Amino acid sequence: MAVVVLLFLIAAAFLAVALIGPYRLYWRARPRAGRPSEAALAVGRVAAFGAAGAFVFAGCSAQEAADLGAWTASEVRKASEDAAESMASDPQIRRDPAEGYTSLIEAAVREAGEGQGPSYHVSVERAGAGHSYAISADGSEVCMHVTEVRSAQGGILVPEAGGGSGSIATYDLTATVEDGAC
Structure with missing residues (x-):
């Protein structure tokens, strides 16, 4: 940030020289x-x-380079809200109980926030035993609460070894995003 200020101060000095023209006063x-x-x-x-x-x-x-290198609080919130909307668009398979939907949320936030900050700064961690997730990037943090309801579509059909078929249950997800830690 100091470099940006220095560059603008130098620009202001050159602008003053161009407008006032101290060299004219000297030569007069x-x-x-x-x-x-x-x-x-x-x-x-x-x-x-x-x-x-x-x-x-x-x-x-x-x-501009400094802005692309870091996330702002509003960018983290916007990317999290966009991720919540994208997760709600398709039914999901229930994830690993220990991890929950952490990897799904992280991928959705990175995709939604593309161009807003470096994706490797995004961190998603499960908060507590429920479906609350702390999403943070560059010191800004939001909390996403995910609610899962068994999908009305039934599930995904998979063939079984005995020749029949079974299904894997899918869930419709809804998520809300709040500012601050979970």
Whole structure:
């Protein structure tokens, strides 16, 4: 962040030089002999504007790079809400009891938050024995509460070794997202 501020301060200095033109004041106080022409002073002013623009561009680019390198609290919440909506769209198979839906939620948050921050900063941990999950990234944390209801569609048919078929139950998931820790 200090680099961004420094770049904008340098840009402001060049802008001041371009607008005020202290070199003009200096040369007006000097004798006529050896003074640069008005065209040369104009070129210097244009160069100062160009340098100010270059430093503003560099500052904006550095700020954008810093923003892409970290998650904000609103980005974590938005990605979690989008993940909750995507999980509700399809019935799910019940997950490992110890892990719950941790891997499903983590994958959904990473997909929903693509382009908002580095996906490797996202962490999803189960909070307690129920279906509450702490989702955190770069110091921002939200809590997702997942409710599962056996799907009305029945389940997934799978062939059995004896020639028949069985089914694996599927569940419809609904999730709510709250700010803060679980």
